Amino acid sequence: QQAETPKGRVFAAPSARRLARELDVDINAVDGSGPGGRVTDADVQAAANGRMDSGVEDSEEESD
Amino acid sequence: MVVGDISTGTDVLVIGGGPGGYVAAIRAAQRGLDTTLVEKDNYGGVCLNRGCIPSKALITGADLAHEAGNAEEMGIHADPAVDMAQMVDWKDGIVDQLTGGVEKLCKANGVNLVKGTATFKDENSVRVAHGGEGQGSESIEFDSCIVATGSRTIQIPNFDYADDPVLGSKEALDMDSIPERLVVVGAGYIGMELSTVYAKLGTEVTVVEMLDDVLPAYEDDISKVVKRRAKDLGIEFNFGEGASEWRESSDGGITVVTETEDGEESTYPADKVLVAVGRSPVTDTLGLDAIGLEPNEGGFLETDDYARTDIDHIYAVGDVAGEPMLAHKAFKEGIVAAEVIAGEPAALDYQAVPAAVFTDPEIATVGMTKDEAEEAGFTPVVGQMPFNASGRAMTTGHTEGFCRIVADEDSGFILGGQIVGPEASELIAELALAVEMGATLEDVAATIHTHPTLAEVIQEAAENAEDQAIHTLNR
Amino acid sequence: MVVGDISTGTDVLVIGGGPGGYVAAIRAAQRGLDTTLVEKDNYGGVCLNRGCIPSKALITGADLAHEAGNAEEMGIHADPAVDMAQMVDWKDGIVDQLTGGVEKLCKANGVNLVKGTATFKDENSVRVAHGGEGQGSESIEFDSCIVATGSRTIQIPNFDYADDPVLGSKEALDMDSIPERLVVVGAGYIGMELSTVYAKLGTEVTVVEMLDDVLPAYEDDISKVVKRRAKDLGIEFNFGEGASEWRESSDGGITVVTETEDGEESTYPADKVLVAVGRSPVTDTLGLDAIGLEPNEGGFLETDDYARTDIDHIYAVGDVAGEPMLAHKAFKEGIVAAEVIAGEPAALDYQAVPAAVFTDPEIATVGMTKDEAEEAGFTPVVGQMPFNASGRAMTTGHTEGFCRIVADEDSGFILGGQIVGPEASELIAELALAVEMGATLEDVAATIHTHPTLAEVIQEAAENAEDQAIHTLNR
Ligand SMILES: Cc1cc2nc3c(=O)[nH]c(=O)nc-3n(C[C@H](O)[C@H](O)[C@H](O)COP(=O)(O)OP(=O)(O)OC[C@H]3O[C@@H](n4cnc5c(N)ncnc54)[C@H](O)[C@@H]3O)c2cc1C
């Protein structure tokens, strides 16, 4: 449901963007739950957790 | 730590002590890295010594003198006399304090300071020539290097800055008297800022510009406001002409000769001529050949999102790393380079670099214009508020200009803003935060703004974009 | 629409055309409601006619004259003469333009304007006395009513504003000459702003204050900066004394008598005495008895999060609805009341009301102080940046003061900020947005701030709170 953000603009606070880098999350691929679709810290954290969860489920896929 | 002629080693070597370099060095040292900063000249670079700070000091001074002399309507009757040498002394005092401060901050943070000119020996060492006779040189080995050598004024044929009547921006900031007549070559931001200074001090200023308008980097309705006011200040503009030469004239002054594309000549009498046609990066004196690093067409060192050049452990920041050539972009790149070297998850992921022009009135912009937003694929909505509807602006006697906000129609996200008017350089800070945070029009409109302030124009422009303005009629 | 003596009806009746009232009326009309605004005096209320705007105009004027006369160090030599009557004329021109603008905006948005004094007949109608002989009166029925009757200057015993040497803030903004000696009773923000104006215009100013410091609403280290500068301007302070009376003196001036709590008397010679001891809400002339609405102890009408009084369809906004008595709080409440009446999901859900004092230097604050944050249960972390480390501040010659940011240590959320220094009133806008948006220290620190600007102090204070400052040593 993430509307395609034209040309590299990310609608997220600098702190959320740093968190995404820290957790190795591609913030462009995160669904934003904030006003207008802004990506929040919680969204980034959820994306990281989700990936970890799916990482556990499909552990073979992760092996690259 | 570093002793002459003996090769020493450092974790991080920073070349150049301007805004990009000193900030990078301080941050690297703060991160516990052994850091060495090599600077051949004064600390603070162009910005502190002959750029941002001295120009803003003279702008403030000229502005105060001019304001006070033109405030009869307010009931203030004054005829200020300006002692230019004294104004320049005052400015020099500020510069000294700031450059001394940079040196102190470097030392307090544990940065090793080395005076001299660095050139690459190989990918992991430089040679530092201490300059001056018998000063010798030394080698410094490094694990990582940050190149922050900045930029220098471009010179045009027949106008040699060594000749007395020819001024670069540096010389124009160091005059000991106010010239009667000044020809300014170039109507970019430096040319326009300095033209305004001298026009306000009483100089007859004539601007010659190759292009067909002032401040081509800005939208027409913005540069128009500045041009109109510049004309009111007595500045004359001649577009479509390039300066070709100057000669001494019989009245003791000079004649500046210009040429159109078609070869048509004009002449302008003057006492001094200021050449302000741009700046180019300093890469030629670095010995880049020794490491096989090649500048791009513009002469800049290309870098990635981590401020790294093509050589992984060699970084470039500030003017030498590309446009926009602004001190605060250099700060940011310096910080990021140092943090990346320290192994932190830093990156150049900012959304926007604000920019200000300290003309009268000031211009300040951040993020996208309406056209840029369209090009990027947004459906932009625009809100505007003129300063002549601002109570605070009226009480300062400065009501020219407007504030514009550009947002994405669907989401309301603020994409950018353009302000031309009083204190634009300060007001843009709120919009920069809005752009960086992903704020919406509603966020800015709902934030209570102090009355009476100029900053209310930002709120009102956001409301206007939403058809919710109170103090102007909506679109 | 509304004709004399015949009872007419309206959806929304607004009583009072100050910042709270006119904004409420415009927004209600924008929402398609039939809206009537009753004002007995000039449009714009206290704020435009004898408050915010006229005071800021004189502050700007006095400041320019004083700056220009004290800039020898900058090389500017001037001895400005101020024609007070002319300065007041200039100010009046601004006021006229703005009050005319408010009237036009009301009409353009379709608000019905009625001149007169409204008093409640019952819960759904008022009587409007048109004032002036033979002007008669009319009744207006309403579905909803917004009370925006504002506040008036408090009077103290023996100081009658009708007597020539006794000035209220209104009279102090309408002088035709500069008094030689002025005693100011009260060191709150209005007293301090006006003391500064007259001190800069050359008046010998003596401030008398019952409490033991200036600006008691602000933290000590903030008010201290303003007090120090006020003393430099020649203002004398006498704390712990209340003004008890004044009498004519033999030199053609007056003597102001003060008394301590212990009954100790002092006398101060003067030409005028300005009483600025506070303002009280206007509820006594509204006929509130007729609707059974009772003001609280402070005289204010209490309201809920929707600006509603105890009577569901009667709202109160602005000074009459309680502290802080500020124009921009009135704007906000006016907007919310109108939107709630229009059935929108509006509420007074703002996090913070910024406030500014236009002294020299200015003070501006938003959100919580460190102590308030502690009381609220946060573990506050504080970051600070002095203006004397700001390059831009140095170039303006104004380096007093500092910027402080208060944040929650765990989350980094910015809880508030206090600025005392140049352009504080404008700079606070960025911090207000930060507080309102729930921005963190990192968000503000990572946002690129234009160099050289005063706004950089905000970034630097945020960095300092995070132990990441570059241009100051960290805590
Ligand atoms: C008149 C004027 C006004 C300006 N106004 C503004 C403004 O208002 N706002 C703004 O943001 N920007 C302004 N700028 C631009 C600003 O000055 C630059 O963007 C900024 O200085 C760039 O910083 P830097 O660190 O990249 O390089 P520089 O400031 O150019 O510093 C480079 C340093 O490196 C040293 N160096 C170079 N080569 C070597 C070497 N081989 N070994 C040792 N040392 C070396 C130099 O001596 C110099 O000190 C202005 C510029 C000018 C000329």
Ligand SMILES: Cc1cc2nc3c(=O)[nH]c(=O)nc-3n(C[C@H](O)[C@H](O)[C@H](O)COP(=O)(O)OP(=O)(O)OC[C@H]3O[C@@H](n4cnc5c(N)ncnc54)[C@H](O)[C@@H]3O)c2cc1C
């Ligand atoms: C010297 C001074 C400086 C100030 N500076 C600032 C500042 O810089 N920033 C700031 O935010 N605030 C400032 N204030 C405060 C600001 O002026 C008030 O907060 C603001 O005006 C409140 O707006 P309001 O709409 O509630 O009431 P008011 O502005 O008081 O307006 C009330 C209106 O209602 C009318 N009225 C009253 N009763 C009736 C009735 N029964 N029928 C019809 N009409 C009626 C009055 O004539 C008046 O026009 C200052 C005040 C003073 C005195």
